[in-house]
Amino acid sequence: xxxxxxxxxxxxDPDLVRRSQDARGNDPATVDAALEADRVRRxxxxxxxxxxxxxxxxxxxxxxxxxxERQALLDEVKELSERVKAAQAAVAEAEAAFTAAAESIENxxxxxxxxxxxxxxxxxxxxxxxxxxxxxxxxxxxxxELLGAIDMARGAxxxxxxxxxxxxxxxxxxxxxxxxxxxxxxxxxxxxLTPPTLVKPEIMHGTGFLGEHADEVYHLERQNxxxxxxxxxxxxxxxxxxxxxxxxxxxxVGWSTCYRSEAGSAGKDTRxxxxxxxxxxxxxxxxxxxxxxEAEHERLLQWQEEMMAALELHYRVIDTAAGDLGSSAAxxxxxxxxxxxxxxxxxxxxxxxxxxYQARRLNIRARGDEGRTAxxxxxxxxxxTTRWLVALLETHQRADGSVVVPEALRPHLGGxxxxxxxxx
RNA sequence: GGAGAGAUGGCCGAGUGGUCGAAGGCACUCGCUUGCUAAGCGAGCGUACGGUGAAAAGCUGUACCGAGGGUUCAAAUCCCUCUCUCUCCGCCA
Numbered sequence: 001x002x003x004x005x006x007x008x009x010x011x012x013d014p015d016l017v018r019r020s021q022d023a024r025g026n027d028p029a030t031v032d033a034a035l036e037a038d039r040v041r042r043x044x045x046x047x048x049x050x051x052x053x054x055x056x057x058x059x060x061x062x063x064x065x066x067x068x069e070r071q072a073l074l075d076e077v078k079e080l081s082e083r084v085k086a087a088q089a090a091v092a093e094a095e096a097a098f099t100a101a102a103e104s105i106e107n108x109x110x111x112x113x114x115x116x117x118x119x120x121x122x123x124x125x126x127x128x129x130x131x132x133x134x135x136x137x138x139x140x141x142x143x144x145e146l147l148g149a150i151d152m153a154r155g156a157x158x159x160x161x162x163x164x165x166x167x168x169x170x171x172x173x174x175x176x177x178x179x180x181x182x183x184x185x186x187x188x189x190x191x192x193l194t195p196p197t198l199v200k201p202e203i204m205h206g207t208g209f210l211g212e213h214a215d216e217v218y219h220l221e222r223q224n225x226x227x228x229x230x231x232x233x234x235x236x237x238x239x240x241x242x243x244x245x246x247x248x249x250x251x252x253v254g255w256s257t258c259y260r261s262e263a264g265s266a267g268k269d270t271r272x273x274x275x276x277x278x279x280x281x282x283x284x285x286x287x288x289x290x291x292x293x294e295a296e297h298e299r300l301l302q303w304q305e306e307m308m309a310a311l312e313l314h315y316r317v318i319d320t321a322a323g324d325l326g327s328s329a330a331x332x333x334x335x336x337x338x339x340x341x342x343x344x345x346x347x348x349x350x351x352x353x354x355x356x357y358q359a360r361r362l363n364i365r366a367r368g369d370e371g372r373t374a375x376x377x378x379x380x381x382x383x384x385t386t387r388w389l390v391a392l393l394e395t396h397q398r399a400d401g402s403v404v405v406p407e408a409l410r411p412h413l414g415g416x417x418x419x420x421x422x423x424x
Numbered sequence: 425g426g427a428g429a430g431a432u433g434g435c436c437g438a439g440u441g442g443u444c445g446a447a448g449g450c451a452c453u454c455g456c457u458u459g460c461u462a463a464g465c466g467a468g469c470g471u472a473c474g475g476u477g478a479a480a481a482g483c484u485g486u487a488c489c490g491a492g493g494g495u496u497c498a499a500a501u502c503c504c505u506c507u508c509u510c511u512c513c514g515c516c517a
């Protein structure tokens with residue numbers, strides 16, 4: 001059974017864990033429940049093992065005992081084996097109870113992360129200037145339609161609401177953004193993976209997406225497989241149940257389609273491709289020594305910011321509040337780009353430091369100096385995704401409905417420097 | 425989809441009910457040795473959880489031979505289910 005939390009830490013410093021739960025808006029009493037369950041669990045293990053040891057010892061005697069003397073011993077051990085069975089059942093029960101209790105404790109938030117819910121984020125910085133227009137800017141869908149780049153109506157016809165076709169320059173623009181992101185990752189030593197987008201329950205569970213976000217996840221009942229909402233899932237599963245070497249961080253970049261059911265978001269972002277059931281994403285994923293995780297997190301953010309700069313977007317960086325982290329993340333930075341027609345910053349990237357939470361649940365360890373194994377840290381971050389088209393189109397639009405292609409994307413569009421309307 | 429074979433420690437590979445956590449080999453680690461291109465000799469060498477420790481040291485217990493369940497006093501060994509791999513046939517984007 002994979003450990004769901006650091007039991008040692010739970011026993012040694014329960015207050016720390018209580019504070020973390022509190023910052024997330026979770027009930028700190030979950031910590032005490034887990035401690036008690038741990039105590040019961042250990043007690044039952046001890047009782048079982050003592051009995052089992054005796055049974056083993058007596059059983060071995062049977063083999064050495066002459067036939068005529070065996071029967072008495074047999075009767076005795078038979079009775080013992082009944083008690084062992086009962087004790088074993090008690091252990092299974094106690095283990096399950098402990099796991100259940102421990103599951104309600106989410107990853108320990110990092111010192112400095114703002115407490116509270118979604119609205120309690122802190123703004124780390126603003127970069128660039130809001131674009132100004134001497135005309136009424138069109139929203140991304142209007143632009144997409146003018147350019148023959150986005151077709152929501154046919155998406156809905158074929159697959160339903162929140163599905164779209166990218167078309168013509170739209171499809172090419174998405175690919176260009178993806179290519180640019182991939183190149184950025186490759187330049188920094190990432191190894192590219194195109195991962196499966198259907199995964200087994202234990203992998204989905206291990207990454208923490210079956211917690212609060214369970215209803216966001218597509219599940220294929222017949223095959224009992226989950227469609228991933230990000231390649232993070234399969235990238236985290238890549239080294240599941242392995243002992244790996246993280247003397248140097250293992251950096252992977254995954255390119256995949258992502259599926260999200262967007263349950264409970266009815267009425268929200270219904271226009272355009274801001275929030276759809278299916279999109280594409282290039283995702284960075286890192287396995288690293290836990291001591292290096294926070295520094296790596298800053299690096300991931302840095303690379304994401306370099307992408308924003310390359311695409312000439314105005315953005316801000318926020319440090320997400322504890323209550324809005326999701327179960328796995330210990331800290332999360334989002335880059336939100338300015339979307340002119342919404343008069344708002346919208347999330348374009350997200351990077352999470354999951355510390356040892358996912359690695360613990362997926363049983364991914366590294367060997368330390370003493371030869372001991374310990375869970376590694378995992379981090380992830382967006383380096384390109386379809387949603388970026390929204391900010392790109394709106395930011396770089398011109399009065400006639402054309403859109404200027406940022407310098408950095410042109411090589412990936414065959415030199416195209418302006419996207420021109422295909423219809424008046 | 426049909427038929428068959430298989431799954432044992434980092435790798436190879438023994439082992440068909442008790443003394444097997446598992447022979448042997450390779451690889452690796454440590455030590456010794458050797459003037460001949462690297463060999464020889466000795467020792468060590470899995471993981472997890474529990475107990476006892478200040479201890480991630482040591483000692484000790486339990487579990488693990490693809491996974492789960494069963495039979496038995498006792499299972500790597502017997503039975504059932506599942507997963508995966510390989511071979512052949514069929515089908516197919």
